[in-house]
Every structure is written in C-alpha cells, then in structure tokens.
Amino acid sequence: MNRRQYLAVSTAALSGLAGCLGDPEYTISSVETDDDSHPLALDVATVDRNVVIESPGRLNITLRNTGTQDVIIKNTGVWPLGVLGLVPADESETAGTLLVTDEYEQSNTVEVRPNGASKDNAPLTGTLAAGESIQRQYELIGRRIPRAGTYTLQGYFDEVPLSYRTGENADWVAYHPSVTVTLTEQSVLP
Amino acid sequence: MALPRWFPVARKEATTLLRSKGTWILAPLLVVWGYGPTYISWDILGPDVTVGFIQVAGSTLLPLCVLLLTYRSIIQERTSGSLKFLLGLPLTRTDILIGKVLGRSVGAVLPFALATVVLGVIGGVKFGLFSPVRFIGVFLVTVLYIAVLVSVATAASAVTTSTVRVTAVLFGGFFLLLTLGWKIVGVRLYSAVTGNPVNPFEPPADGLLFAILRISPGRAYRTITNWILGVGNSGGQYTSVIEVLYPGISTNEYVVDAAFSGQPVPAYLHESIALVVLLLWGVIPLALASYRFNRGDLA
Numbered sequence: 473m474n475r476r477q478y479l480a481v482s483t484a485a486l487s488g489l490a491g492c493l494g495d496p497e498y499t500i501s502s503v504e505t506d507d508d509s510h511p512l513a514l515d516v517a518t519v520d521r522n523v524v525i526e527s528p529g530r531l532n533i534t535l536r537n538t539g540t541q542d543v544i545i546k547n548t549g550v551w552p553l554g555v556l557g558l559v560p561a562d563e564s565e566t567a568g569t570l571l572v573t574d575e576y577e578q579s580n581t582v583e584v585r586p587n588g589a590s591k592d593n594a595p596l597t598g599t600l601a602a603g604e605s606i607q608r609q610y611e612l613i614g615r616r617i618p619r620a621g622t623y624t625l626q627g628y629f630d631e632v633p634l635s636y637r638t639g640e641n642a643d644w645v646a647y648h649p650s651v652t653v654t655l656t657e658q659s660v661l662p
Numbered sequence: 663m664a665l666p667r668w669f670p671v672a673r674k675e676a677t678t679l680l681r682s683k684g685t686w687i688l689a690p691l692l693v694v695w696g697y698g699p700t701y702i703s704w705d706i707l708g709p710d711v712t713v714g715f716i717q718v719a720g721s722t723l724l725p726l727c728v729l730l731l732t733y734r735s736i737i738q739e740r741t742s743g744s745l746k747f748l749l750g751l752p753l754t755r756t757d758i759l760i761g762k763v764l765g766r767s768v769g770a771v772l773p774f775a776l777a778t779v780v781l782g783v784i785g786g787v788k789f790g791l792f793s794p795v796r797f798i799g800v801f802l803v804t805v806l807y808i809a810v811l812v813s814v815a816t817a818a819s820a821v822t823t824s825t826v827r828v829t830a831v832l833f834g835g836f837f838l839l840l841t842l843g844w845k846i847v848g849v850r851l852y853s854a855v856t857g858n859p860v861n862p863f864e865p866p867a868d869g870l871l872f873a874i875l876r877i878s879p880g881r882a883y884r885t886i887t888n889w890i891l892g893v894g895n896s897g898g899q900y901t902s903v904i905e906v907l908y909p910g911i912s913t914n915e916y917v918v919d920a921a922f923s924g925q926p927v928p929a930y931l932h933e934s935i936a937l938v939v940l941l942l943w944g945v946i947p948l949a950l951a952s953y954r955f956n957r958g959d960l961a
Contacts, residue, residue: 493698493718525699525711526789586910615701660697 497658498523498617503531506650511539512600512636514649516625519609523655529612531571531653536605539638543600546644547634549582550575551596553608555589557628558653560621569617570628571610587616591629617655625651667753671761672768679731679769688727688770692719692777697784698901702911706893706904709792712785713800714900716778717887720804721899724774725841725880728811732766733832736819736955755956759948763816767809774808775801799890803937807883810944814879817951821958844878845898845916862914867921869928875916876931882939889933894919897936 500521505514515534523529535552537543547554550573557568570589576582581592600606626649627633635644679685696719703711736759739745748758778801785792815832822828839847849860852871865871876882881897888896894903895918902915918931 493695495700525701525704586908588910613701615705 494660495525495614496620497525497660498529498614498620498655499658500529500531500612500653501656502652502654504652504654510636510645510647511537511541511543511638512545512647513538514625514651516651516653522658523612523614523617524658525614528572528614531610531612532607533610534605534607535600537600537602540602541638542602543636543638544597544640545600545634545636546595546597548593548595548629549591550579551598552600552606552634554633555582555591555628556610556625556633558612558623559626560618561624561652562621568626568628569612569623571625572613573608573610575608589628620655620657622652622654625649625653666757668757668761668764671748671753671758672765675735675762675765676768679766680772685731685769686773686776688724688731689773689776689780691723691727692774693780693784695719695723696777696781699785699789700901702908703901703904704789706908707891707900709785709790710796710891712782712789712792713796713891715781715785716797716800716804717884717891717900719777719781720774720807720887721880721884722842724804724808725811726837728770728808729815729832729837731770732762732812732815733819733828734825735762735766735816737822737825737828738819740823741825756952759816759820759952759955763809763813763948766816767812770808770812771805774804778804796890796892800887803883803886803890803940806940806944807879810879810940813944813948817947820951820955840878841880844881845875848875848878849916862916863912865916865921867923867925869931872916872918872921872931873928876936876939879940879943882936882943885933885936886940889936895927895931895933 500518500523503516503518505516513536515536517532517534519530519532520527521529533553533556545552549555555576556571558571559568570584572584576584576589581594581596583590632646632648634647636647637644696715698715698718699711703714707714736745739748749755753761782792782797814836818828818831818836822831849862849871852868852874853859856868856870858866858868860866860871876885876897878897884899885895885897888894888898888900888903891900893900894907896903896906896916898906898915898917902913903917905911905913906915906917906920918927
C-alpha cells in the first residue's frame with residue numbers, strides 16, 4: 473500500500489467514525505394507520521419528522537368518533553388518549569418509548585422522569601360526541617429511543633390505551649390502535 | 663529589539679511540522695473525533711454543547727497525536743548527530759529545549775486551531791450561537807495543554823539516549839497510564855494507600871481520592887474545561903459529568919459535586935488548582951530535563 477492509498481483508506485475509515493461518540497439522531501420515515509371497524513379512528517400526522525439532538529419529533533394524534541352515536545371513553549393518565557408509547561414491532565415484550573405531551577405537565581396524574589414515567593390509575597371518563605374529534609400533539613424524544621426500527625403505537629403502561637362503549641349499559645371494549653411508526657437513523661455526514 | 667536566541671530553532675521546528683502533511687491530517691481527525699453531541703448534554707448546555715466538542719477533541723486523540731509529533735524532537739537530533747552541529751551555533755542547550763518546545767507547540771496548535779474553527783462552525787450552524795467566552799476559554803486551555811504535552815515529550819526526548827526508551831516512557835507510561843488509564847490507576851492507588859475500596863458509582867467524599875485523580879494532566883485539563891463549561895467539578899469528560907449529575911442516570915465518573923453533596927469541599931479540590939497542576943506539568947519535567955541535558959553527554 474503506498475502513501476496515497478494509506479491516506480485514502482485512513483480518511484475513509486475516519487469518515488466512518490464521524491459522530492460515533494455522539495448519540496444517534498432519527499427521522500420518522502413513515503407512519504401507517506389501519507382503519508378498522510371501530511366507531512373510533514385514530515389519525516397520526518407527522519408535524520416534525522426529525523428526532524434530533526436539539527429538538528424532538530412531533531406527531532399530531534387525532535381521535536375521531538366516526539360513528540353515529542356518542543362514545544364514552546375511559547382511560548387513565550390524561551383523557552382521552554392516555555399515556556402513549558412506541559413498542560418495537562418485533563419485540564412486544566420490550567419496554568416502550570414514551571411519547572410526551574404537554575398535557576402531562578398540566579395534569580397532576582402523570583409524572584415524567586428522565587428515564588421513565590408514572591401515572592395515577594384513577595379512571596378518567598368522558599364522552600366523544602358523534603362526528604367529533606380530539607387532537608393532541610406528542611413529542612418523540614431521541615434520548616428515549618433505543619434504536620431505529622419499526623414501532624407500534626400503544627399505551628405506555630398498558631397495551632390498551634383506552635376502552636370505550638356506546639351506551640351506559642354496553643360493555644367496555646378495549647381499543648387497540650393500529651399504527652406503526654418507522655424510525656430511521658440519520659447520517660451524521662450530509 | 664533583538665529576537666531571543668532560541669527563536670530560529672523555534673521557527674525551524676514550527677515550519678518543519680507545518681510543512682508536513684501528517685500534521686495537517688490532525689485537523690480533520692480532531693473534527694471527526696470531537697463532534698459527538700448527546701441529548702443529555704444538549705439538555706444541560708444548550709448551544710454551548712459546541713464548546714464541549716473542543717474538550718472531547720482535546721482529550722484522547724490530541725495528546726496521542728501531539729506526543730507522536732514531538733517525541734523524537736531531541737532524540738532524533740542526538741542519534742543522527744545533528745545535535746552537535748546545532749550546538750556549534752551560538753545556542754545553549756536550554757535555548758534548544760525552549761526553541762523545540764515553543765516551535766513544536768506552535769506547529770501542533772495551528773491544526774488544532776483549524777479543527778476548533780471547523781467544530782465551531784458546524785456546532786454553530788446546527789445548535790445555534792454558543793458562548794464565545796466559554797469557547798475561547800476552552801480553546802486557550804487546550805492550547806496550554808498542547809504546550810504541556812510538547813514540554814513533557816521534549817523533556818523525555820532530551821533525557822534519553824534511545825528512541826525505544828523514549829517511546830516506552832511516553833506512550834506506555836505517560837499516555838497509557840497517566841492520560842488514558844489514570845482513572846483506574848488513581849483509584850487503585852487510593853485503595854492501596856487507604857485500604858478503602860471504591861465503588862465508582864458512589865465514590866466516597868474523600869478529598870485524597872479526588873486529589874490523586876487530578877494529578878493526571880489530562881484530568882487536570884478536563885477539570886479546568888468542565889469549570890469553564892459549568893458542568894461540574896470533575897476530571898471526567900463533560901458528557902460523563904453531566905450524566906452523573908443528571909437525575910435518574912448512573913455513570914461511573916468521579917464528580918466532586920455528587921460525592922460531596924451537602925458536605926464542605928476541601929479548598930484544594932477547587933478547579934483553579936487544576937490549572938496549577940497543569941502548569942507544573944509544563945514546567946517541572948522540562949526543568950529536570952534541562953538540568954540533566956545541560957550536564958549530560960551528547961553521545
């Protein structure tokens with residue numbers, strides 16, 4: 473190997489090391505939602521897809537009552553969406569990544585800590601009128617993300633974030649949102 | 663006003679280093695090595711996280727490269743015989759040592775300064791305007807650290823007669839033990855002296871432990887730069903210091919603020935003492951080497 477080759481290989485190797493001492497940054501590369509037969513539908517829109525050191529990614533999550541009847545919604549934490557998290561799609565047992573919303577600070581039922589959260593388990597109940605929708609913004613903080621990959625949206629503490637019923641005497645139905653969020657790692661070099 | 667006698671030696675050393683491609687490779691290396699933002703350091707420092715990049719660049723790679731650039735400064739002249747020619751000029755041996763240290767320091771500082779500017783531009787664009795006072799402060803302390811490293815390497819080069827020996831002393835002893843591994847060595851030394859085992863995650867509030875740890879020039883350098891950054895009183899890398907003081911995270915770094923929480927801290931653990939330690943590293947080895955070099959045989 474001559475000197476030029478040595479310099480080229482060294483430079484390439486060092487370029488590969490760029491930013492290796494720092495934390496990875498991510499891009500919310502896709503969000504997919506599946507509509508099902510529930511009277512409730514969940515829309516997820518990406519407001520800021522860059523999950524970077526200086527700012528979190530942002531998702532607008534909208535819960536819609538697509539039915540013709542009012543829906544009574546019950547959950548814990550904050551109403552109506554509760555404490556949400558992203559769980560790796562391939563390892564449902566792994567602890568989730570907390571999604572953070574300003575609602576947690578305003579409520580006294582959810583406490584967010586640097587590496588976790590806790591919540592009051594007292595049930596919260598409210599009604600979402602027919603055709604009505606409620607939107608909340610959630611932040612995806614890079615420090616809480618273990619790695620890039622495909623994640624499923626679900627409750628941070630319980631898999632089921634909320635339950636609903638369409639009448640006072642009806643049974644509560646567990647609501648499983650069908651949302652997958654794909655995160656890809658950003659390259660340090662432009 | 664006449665230039666000092668050592669000036670031609672210093673100029674030759676600086677220009678020799680600066681004409682070498684190897685010296686300038688240091689600049690991109692330091693940029694790549696230094697740029698490493700973390701979420702937690704951003705939470706604590708905000709845009710000043712850019713200033714931390716200089717400390718990271720100056721912590722491991724810079725000492726290694728500076729030692730590589732300077733460890734043969736005297737021994738090469740001695741083994742080739744050119745030292746005798748140099749001393750035929752109207753120069754004292756001390757002039758040669760001073761010229762070598764200052765010239766090689768300038769030669770090592772310029773690529774580092776270039777790397778600092780690049781890191782500042784990258785960090786400024788991505789993270790916003792940082793504190794110029796902190797940035798310049800950390801830069802100047804790193805320049806002092808470079809001069810100390812050059813001084814130590816030149817001292818070792820002046821007192822040995824074999825390249826193998828100076829390599830072993832500088833890279834095996836000074837770099838591996840005192841710079842890279844001093845956290846482990848220092849803690850073991852403390853345990854051997856006091857008989858107290860140390861849990862790195864919950865170190866005892868003992869001034870002796872922290873005083874031993876900051877004897878290392880590298881840890882003294884980081885203590886001063888952490889002081890300028892305002893992250894905590896410790897010789898660890900700023901990201902580790904922040905993690906120790908960040909709620910809910912446990913890291914094995916020795917931070918005075920965490921260990922002495924609520925207790926009085928001995929005055930000798932003040933960060934300014936680390937500056938004295940660093941200056942002593944710059945002066946004492948060179949003074950001892952000068953004493954021996956002035957009296958030794960050139961063969």
